[in-house]
Amino acid sequence: MKRTNLYCVMGHPVAHSQSPWIHARFAELTGQQLCYTRRDIAPDDFARSVHAFIQEGGRGCNVTVPFKFQAAALATRVSARAQLAQACNTLTFEGDQILADNTDGAGLVHDIEHNAGVPLCGKRMLLIGAGGAAAGVLGPLLHAQPAQLCVANRTLERATELVVRHQALATLQKTELSAHTLSGLDTQFDVIINATSSSLGGHGVPVAARVLAPGALAYDMMYGAPAQGFMDWAARHGAQPRDGLGMLVGQAAQSFAIWRGVLPPAAQVLAELRARLNGGAA
Numbered sequence: 001m002k003r004t005n006l007y008c009v010m011g012h013p014v015a016h017s018q019s020p021w022i023h024a025r026f027a028e029l030t031g032q033q034l035c036y037t038r039r040d041i042a043p044d045d046f047a048r049s050v051h052a053f054i055q056e057g058g059r060g061c062n063v064t065v066p067f068k069f070q071a072a073a074l075a076t077r078v079s080a081r082a083q084l085a086q087a088c089n090t091l092t093f094e095g096d097q098i099l100a101d102n103t104d105g106a107g108l109v110h111d112i113e114h115n116a117g118v119p120l121c122g123k124r125m126l127l128i129g130a131g132g133a134a135a136g137v138l139g140p141l142l143h144a145q146p147a148q149l150c151v152a153n154r155t156l157e158r159a160t161e162l163v164v165r166h167q168a169l170a171t172l173q174k175t176e177l178s179a180h181t182l183s184g185l186d187t188q189f190d191v192i193i194n195a196t197s198s199s200l201g202g203h204g205v206p207v208a209a210r211v212l213a214p215g216a217l218a219y220d221m222m223y224g225a226p227a228q229g230f231m232d233w234a235a236r237h238g239a240q241p242r243d244g245l246g247m248l249v250g251q252a253a254q255s256f257a258i259w260r261g262v263l264p265p266a267a268q269v270l271a272e273l274r275a276r277l278n279g280g281a282a
């Protein structure tokens with residue numbers, strides 16, 4: 001009998017994860033047979049859990065907080081983008097090989113350019129934050145060739161470290177890449193991306209409204225309640241707000257394509273997921 005193609009998302013906590021629903025929809029719509037579950041992993045049990053999943057026949061897994069940094073260390077091969085990010089959200093198991101990749105940035109860029117319809121080439125961009133979420137997307141943002149990309153963070157040293165690590169790529173892409181403090185921003189940007197966890201700590205938007213060019217795209221990488229404060233702020237100041245739900249579906253679509261060799265219809269699944277989360281039928 002053919003074995004079921006097993007996949008999962010590993011994180012802690014992971015009960016809220018929409019990934020099982022998203023991948024089940026992708027599988028239905030592309031005619032793929034697979035089973036995708038969520039696994040809540042104790043913080044010190046990640047490596048053992050990955051190997052146990054491989055033994056059970058697991059073909060791949062998504063990795064979320066807090067394991068994105070540990071995941072690459074388990075891999076026998078790490079993609080260039082995961083290496084640059086120093087974080088991984090997608091593991092693929094092939095024989096005795098473990099391949100690590102990071103599809104977060106590709107999901108974000110696809111959502112901005114294709115779903116929101118905002119091309120990034122030549123734009124003035126601001127990335128707020130320099131933690132894991134920001135590190136995962138900076139490389140793919142540079143590949144989209146913005147004219148300027150400022151990384152602003154509460155702790156300047158972290159922004160500087162991220163900028164130094166990505167400088168060679170920025171030079172290749174002809175993007176002016178720089179590090180700033182949050183209060184040191186005195187110009188306007190066409191695209192502003194919030195990659196901080198400020199809202200989770202109950203804090204407000206970490207930058208002044210003067211960073212928003214008229215009609216700018218203001219993107220929060222979170223979705224639901226944690227993104228609402230930033231979205232309301234953006235709308236109040238004449239910007240175009242967008243949450244990170246499309247990025248979530250986009251990164252999942254890229255992982256699915258790596259595993260199954262077929263790109264699922266992400267825009268359709270995004271619309272269905274939005275309706276589902278808003279209480280509508282999906």
Ligand code: ATR
Pocket residue numbers: 128129130131132133134153154155158195196197198201203206
């Ligand atoms: P994640 O994996 O979600 O990115 P992280 O690596 O802990 O988590 O990074 C959190 C990011 O949010 C950092 O950029 C952090 O700024 P510091 O590097 O200065 O810690 C930022 N952040 C968290 N709370 C914030 C706040 N109240 N105001 C501004 N930035 C905040």
